[in-house]
Amino acid sequence: MKFNNLTIKTALEGLRKKEFSSVDLVNWCFAEIDKKNKELNAFITVDKKGALEQAKLADQKIKDGADLPLLGIPIALKDIFLTKGLRTTAGSKVLDNYIPQYDATVVRKLKDAGAVIVGKTNLDAWAHGSSGENSDFGPTKNPFNEKYVPGGSSSGSAVAVASNLSLAATGTDTGGSIRLPASFCNVVGLKPTYGRVSRYGIIAMSSSMDSIGHFTKNVEDSELLLSITSGKDPMDATTINHASSKKPDQRLRIGILEEYRATFETDNAYIKAIDILEKNLRAEIITVTLPHQEYAIECYYVIQPSEVSSNLARYDGIRYGNDRTAFGDEAIRRIMLGTFTLSSGYYDAYYKKAMKVRTLIKKDFDDAFKKVDAIIAPVSPTPPWKFGEKINEPLKMYLSDVFTVPANLAGIPGLSIPVGFTKNTLPIGMQILGPHFAEKTLFAIGKSYEEATREEAWRKILPKL
């Protein structure tokens, strides 16, 4: 049996048909982790003992005929999801030895669905970053070329799925932290609508934008996972129960953006994807405009650090082991930036103004979605870059999120799917954005794109690691 090609769906079938056990699957994950993690650095913590216990339990349940949607499936968690009794660091030395007392709602839901947690994946500390280089536990490597960044902040999760260290992995997306690494690692990444998935038990970065999603090998798995993680949580007042808006019955109208200009290769892949959707989905392609997009990064880099400065206040050295000197440069930068923008005398000029711009950006999308059912766009203006290229220039790094942050400001869902590779064999991704709660439409578009490109040569490209 070749485990490498398994998706959640095919693994569930294999388990049901007794082609292999959950223990087999989990052992295979650990074999891959043992083989590759030293180089990739995708995991901060691996929980072999716990995972094998869960896998044995899952196998017993399978034997007993239990019917759980993820029974026996190995899943990795971004190390910002609290796991009861299992160290959770947020990628920061501040929480080097923090053992949570409770499971995040999503973690509980995954466990209840029968998933086996293999470990906790690497990330930019506190989810601050686009390259993974801000992790206090060392950067995660891009499995297609170890000299290149895997994208951040959910670097380890994207890599874990790309390199078969796990069948799926969770992530958080506050300004692109799922979509960007997904596009850099040739996997599918979903940033759900804000409010669709509970944030309870996930260490907060920017509370008004943190979206809880995941990485999978294909769109079908992404949809399956969302069906488990989503729903109103009595512990998170911003969640609501909302059925996915139905995929429109008539001919799909897909919006494309003139504002988003990427590098030649990324643009080419994007243009090719437009053609494919037009032909295979018989979609109507309409050019739309988002006039306030040019202010998105500035707006985001006022609101986000403001919330960060408040959210990180509790790590004051009194309760969580390490004191504030353990904060890295990027966290300190954001704490200072946010403290400044919220200070009296500056609040109106920065925070309040940014909130007004945010409303305009939201309205841009509302207007656009009156004309189209979804918008497709490149995820990143560039393919993966080399380690060290941007790390000393924060503003340059911030600009890599220019196409992703608008969705977070507006709270809309975005699905990042692979659309090809550069000449240098580095992955390129495309994002499908939709109105609030229109994940079904995004999945439908994503699936039909996968269908249409299944036999293309780039689909056969495997990571070096």
Place this chain on the structure above:
Amino acid sequence: MKPVIGLEVHIELKTNSKMFCECKADYFGEKPNSITCPVCLGLPGALPVPNKKAIEWCVMLGLALNCKIPLFSKFDRKNYFYPDLPKGYQISQYDQPFAINGSLKIKDQKSKIKTIRIRRVHMEEDTGKLIHEGDSSLIDFNRSGVPLVEIVTEPDFETAEEVKIYLKKLQQIVRYLEISDADMEKGQMRLEPNISIRGSKKPYKVEVKNINSFNFVEKAINYELKRQQEIIEKGDTPVQETRGWDEKKNQTVSQRTKEEASDYRYFPEPDIPPIRWTTTEISDLKEKLPELPDKKLKRFEKEYKLSSYDNEILTRERPVADYFEEAVKVGKKHKVPPKQIANYLINRKPDIEEVLPAQLIQKIIQSSTVAKIDEKELDKIINEVKKNNEKAVLDYKNGKEQAMMFLVGQVMKQFKEKIDANLVKEKIKEKI
């Protein structure tokens, strides 16, 4: 030089659960840190979910204080560092509180009516408690997250007496609404007057914190007024600062100077969606308001024709007023008039938790059943009492009403049974 005094009052609500989590809100006497959870401990990843009942009660208090209830309201984060604040911020309300622009009428001892304007009524969470033991400081998070309502007045008070009357009335209203016991000793009601005197060279304000009794607030204000007056008379301006009340020294002491306002970096709480009311929801809450003390007092005056003293005592606490009215209903069937019930309640102070209103009426009937007495014997006894108490008789003749009461008592003492005091009084009068 006119005193200018404003008040901030914090009141803990007696909801079942805390403001943002399911922990029990009543922490009194509990083992430290025994009623906590990830939310009120501010653990990583924990999120606040607002207590609907607490919000409704806050709005009801606003309505009881004649406030406007804006249809849009929100929570904000007040960022500051203190060890009893585990999140590094307190969830409070900044620029859009639940209730604004209200008023409360108070009546001073000379029956002069004055209106105190209420600036705002808002909702927030209580903090943990620091306990200092020897060299170490301990933190108890049982109180962390208990719902707290803050009522802020305009600086409309001119005397400590007015402040005290206002506080008593506010406490009475809160108890009428049954949203808090407002027990000062348990810290359920906390007072912070800000005091200044108009006429100084520069404007300033002195805040006095940590006052836990109405008497202390009176003393603290009077102490401050005197202290500040002396400074101003010397041509200086008192320092803008926060002071505390020292019970032992009977004086206020400087705690920290406030050269400028602290910067709390308020911003809208992103974890809690804003609150949008419909006018129907607000009018429904208004419906739910019980009859408030002023209204009840007026109705009692009209309905029961009691003395204003009686009315005041009977309406001071809602359970007593309710009990009285229950008893009046029963009394009506047995021809026991409200005045008699009021007298019995006020003078004998029966335990209204124990004695049912119907039982009370029975007791009143028993105690007032007048034994038939022999007229001749009464005459004889009155004559004896007159003879033995010549001074009292003389006093009465000189207009001392108390002397009559004494004589009546002396006569009644001679009877084993209870006899009608009014009858005795009339008889004595005849004979003097």
